[in-house]
Amino acid sequence: MTALAAILVRDMRIAMRVGGGALMGVLFFLVVVTLVPFALGPDLPLLKRIGPAILWLAALLASLLALDRLFATDHEDGSLDLILMGRAPLELVVAAKGLAHWLTTGLPLIVTAPLVGLLLNLDAAAELALVLTLLVGTPALTFIGLIGAAIAVTLRRGGLLLAVIVLPLTVPVLIFGVAAANAATVRPMPFGTPFTILCALSLASLAVGPFAAAAALRQEME
Amino acid sequence: MRLSAVDLACHRGGRDVFTALSFAVASGEVLAVTGRNGAGKSSLLRTIVGLVRIAHGGLTLEGGDPELTIAEQAHYLGHQDALKPALSVAENLKFWAEFLGAGPADTASTLVAVGLAEIADLPAAYLSAGQRRRLSIARLLAVKRPIWLLDEPTSTLDAASQDRLAGLMRAHLTEGGMILAATHGALGLPASRELQLDDIRAIAPATAETAS
Numbered sequence: 322m323t324a325l326a327a328i329l330v331r332d333m334r335i336a337m338r339v340g341g342g343a344l345m346g347v348l349f350f351l352v353v354v355t356l357v358p359f360a361l362g363p364d365l366p367l368l369k370r371i372g373p374a375i376l377w378l379a380a381l382l383a384s385l386l387a388l389d390r391l392f393a394t395d396h397e398d399g400s401l402d403l404i405l406m407g408r409a410p411l412e413l414v415v416a417a418k419g420l421a422h423w424l425t426t427g428l429p430l431i432v433t434a435p436l437v438g439l440l441l442n443l444d445a446a447a448e449l450a451l452v453l454t455l456l457v458g459t460p461a462l463t464f465i466g467l468i469g470a471a472i473a474v475t476l477r478r479g480g481l482l483l484a485v486i487v488l489p490l491t492v493p494v495l496i497f498g499v500a501a502a503n504a505a506t507v508r509p510m511p512f513g514t515p516f517t518i519l520c521a522l523s524l525a526s527l528a529v530g531p532f533a534a535a536a537a538l539r540q541e542m543e
Numbered sequence: 544m545r546l547s548a549v550d551l552a553c554h555r556g557g558r559d560v561f562t563a564l565s566f567a568v569a570s571g572e573v574l575a576v577t578g579r580n581g582a583g584k585s586s587l588l589r590t591i592v593g594l595v596r597i598a599h600g601g602l603t604l605e606g607g608d609p610e611l612t613i614a615e616q617a618h619y620l621g622h623q624d625a626l627k628p629a630l631s632v633a634e635n636l637k638f639w640a641e642f643l644g645a646g647p648a649d650t651a652s653t654l655v656a657v658g659l660a661e662i663a664d665l666p667a668a669y670l671s672a673g674q675r676r677r678l679s680i681a682r683l684l685a686v687k688r689p690i691w692l693l694d695e696p697t698s699t700l701d702a703a704s705q706d707r708l709a710g711l712m713r714a715h716l717t718e719g720g721m722i723l724a725a726t727h728g729a730l731g732l733p734a735s736r737e738l739q740l741d742d743i744r745a746i747a748p749a750t751a752e753t754a755s
Contacts, residue, residue, distance in 0.1 A: 323641050323642075323644070324641065324642045324643075324644060326641070327638050327641035327642045328642065330638075331627070331630070331634075331638045334629070334630060334634070335627055335629045335630065338629040338630075339629070341629065394627075397623075398623050398624065398625055398626060398627070399621050399622070399623025399624065399625040400625040400627075402589075402592075402594055402619065402621060402623075402625070403619065403625055403639070403642075403643070404642075405593075405594060406592050406593065406594070406614040406615070406617070406619060407615070407642060407643065407644075408611070408615050408643075408644055409642070542594060543595070543596055
């Protein structure tokens with residue numbers, strides 16, 4: 322347990338220091354969402370209708386930002402060698418790194434989402450639905466992203482490949498996340514059904530992601 | 544404790560790095576692995592800790608903990624120092640001490656032993672190459688493991704630090720540890736055995752661009 326706690330604390334510290342990914346993700350999220358009303362113009366009903374989708378897309382891109390460095394820095398400075406040699410199972414180490422990534426990039430997005438939701442004319446019910454879906458859905462984004470980060474680890478400019486690998490895999494999360502978030506504004510739609518599927522997607526990625534990422538890392542390091 | 548390799552072969556990038564390699568090291572001994580660039584010194588050390596797959600042959604450790612793999616009883620000091628520039632000297636050492644399983648280690652006295660106690664709070668980004676190397680050597684002292692695998696340990700160290708490292712290695716040997724060091728220069732202490740990789744490599748055609 323000490324080893325995993327050490328990884329978690331270290332990654333969170335690095336993310337929150339200067340040049341870390343935590344603040345960048347939130348700022349990127351804010352900038353992208355702020356740009357949307359400028360691009361669409363002051364059409365309040367339109368903003369309200371597409372608001373949840375915009376916020377979900379921005380959250381998806383923001384959580385990808387710090388992902389490409391997740392294993393790459395450890396590979397470049399030799400830490401990954403020692404991690405692979407260690408007594409802690411690689412799957413759990415990967416999961417701890419994923420948790421650290423979610424706590425430093427996913428969680429801040431969820432906290433700031435209601436604030437930027439105001440920019441898109443979301444009402445209280447829509448805000449609540451949005452925060453709930455992000456809370457449940459962003460772990461799925463992180464843990465699916467882990468797989469891409471592990472595959473791209475040995476590439477110098479792995480960021481682009483990461484996006485190409487990860488974005489298609491996040492389509493189901495996006496569909497059901499936006500569907501559930503929209504349920505609050507578009508009345509006849511049920512909230513429970515897409516939300517339950519979103520929970521299932523998140524749980525499945527929590528279970529599969531660390532194993533797939535660890536397998537990819539072992540393969541890459543050969 | 545005795546680490547022995549029988550008929551070991553390593554295969555990387557479609558060619559044989561070394562084949563039919565046999566050696567043995569016992570507690571209290573130093574094995575100096577020598578050879579020109581590309582001879583496979585680093586590959587041998589990485590093979591021992593399981594970072595490179597063994598193509599043929601086997602490694603056995605007698606007298607070790609049967610529950611643990613060789614890698615889990617060994618320290619590997621590679622070319623890279625495994626330090627995070629954003630973290631301070633003490634934080635870097637504390638992380639590795641905890642990750643490698645020592646629990647809350649006494650990092651302060653370890654930093655004194657490698658001469659970095661004055662700059663314990665400095666971010667690792669500001670360290671020189673020699674200081675970075677000393678900080679990664681501190682990892683070996685913070686967590687006790689019997690096998691040390693050192694890849695060019697003295698390459699960036701000044702004369703005083705080389706002497707200090709020699710002293711640390713001597714202390715490790717008297718405690719019953721063993722050292723395998725890939726080296727070009729002098730280690731600062733007499734090697735009990737030497738493994739020349741050039742002779743073995745004569746079997747396979749050499750390509751100079753592959754790093755050792």
